[in-house]
Amino acid sequence: MGNSVGMIELSSIAKGIETCDSMIKSADVELLRASTICPGKYMVIIGGDTGSVEAAMKVGEEVAAQFLVDKLLIANVSEQLMPAISSTSQVPTEGAIGVIEFYSVASAIVAADTAAKAAAINLIEVRTGFAIGGKGFVTMSGDVSAITEAIKAAEAASELMVHSVVIPRPLDKLYESLM
Template identity: 35%
Template sequence: MSVSIGLIELTSIPVGYETVDAMLKAANVELLRAAPSCPGKYLVVIAGNVGSVATACAAAERTASKKAILCRAINHLADSVADALKQASRDVKVKSLGCVETRTGLGAILIADHLVKAGRIDLMSIRIAQGIGGKGYVNFTGEIAAVNTAIAACIAKCDDPKLIMSTCAIATPHPDLVAHIR
């Protein structure tokens, strides 16, 4: 996919409104998500070409200022990440189970992109901030070696050591556990 996305997570809903308005006025981007999340945060996801997303993210940083928790662009988003964002969960054969929990909701999207680009894994779901204290997490599967490799590469590539809260890799998870994860 040649689409890039811009992510911003804010500590203020009114500033979130102002930020979305500034982003949309600054560049030709598509608004994919703009909504409050718990606990009292505001999440924004936009899509477009690399230059437009960069321009919109710069406008977001100027507008949000200190109310921004995270503001990042992901250029050339992996296709499977885009697919996982569109669906609640994907029906894939679970070999081994991997999970990465992030400090912020939108951090889960960043991590999902790192995971997919780091190893031979299949995304199952990306969960963002609702009912989990503003955090996010990514569920994925693959051979246990690929799951461990993807987690290690993701941790190494993550530029914010506080973004990842915890991880797990489970070889051959019990079917009842898998049924409750989807």
């Protein structure tokens, strides 16, 4: 995949599909995710080397024009981020659980990357806007102090946070519901 990730969020689904096509044709990037998100928006996530992602993002911003809602580019992304976004993380089901909720998908992605780099936690999932009113949230596991440290770092690096919690001793049923 490379070491960088870029995301563009648009207010038009049709323009989002056109933007996605232009982005992946413009540079040697991998399409990691392209989908509708609530409420009636479209999101494109690409990965690759930093130069290629930057070039594709520039094209995406130009094509999106007035339909651009949000964007991000993260160089040197945590290796835990993409499995958490694509719900393919294989994490231990022990320890505490941390949850951070945001009004913005981009904020949740930045928070997840920051959290994974800040402390010895395991990202469980980064939920990106679908069926949750366009919000984003991050779930993670680890010991209480690591989760607390990760959440503190993520809150400092992100915007539009709604709330965060640390659950010190979750039951196995809660872990099962998150996997």
